[in-house]
Amino acid sequence: MTTDALAEIHEFLGCETPDLWITNALANQDIMLIDHAHCEKKAAMTALNNIHRYPDDNELLNKMSRLAREELRHFEQVLKIIKKRGLIYGKLSASRYANGLRDHMRKTETEKLVDVLIIGAFIEARSCERFAKLAPFLDEELKDFYESLLKSEARHYQDYLKLATKYAGEDISERVAEFKVIEAALIEEPDTEFRFHSGPVH
8 A cells, every 4th residue: 555545544534543543452352353344344334224214326236246245255364364263253332423423424324324434434534544653563474464455445345435425416525524523533432342443452
């Protein structure tokens, strides 16, 4: 992934991941990997849900289908690493991150779809930013794996934004700016449990 592409993601997001979260992640790599697997699974489910809810647009169907396949492949890759390291994939409570974003979705159908897509863009961009920030501190296997994910995550966030603009039928920068503030607060405010998209745990 190019430096320019990563700079674009940093500009899109309202803040960088706090250093304390990196410390939390390095101290809880088993939870990080298991929750990462859950995130990939949920991302695939979100894409499939979009296909189910909005079946009338070929561009959306194709982009979401491709995204779902990629996320499921990533899910399988994380599961392989989890098994190789003697960990057990199981249930984890969700962080407040995704629901914290969805709490601000509008209710009418078109506006809701635009917000769903904008939220998808933020989740993908944040994942990309965290993979890039974590990678230098990880062992060689995880470093290579996380760096391999950067390009697809960056493309996913761009796909979500393009679709959001298409369905809005107008400039979405104001709505993106509103979610930028909400997302940054969820990332910077302290959390009680470490998760891949949590805030820092003190």
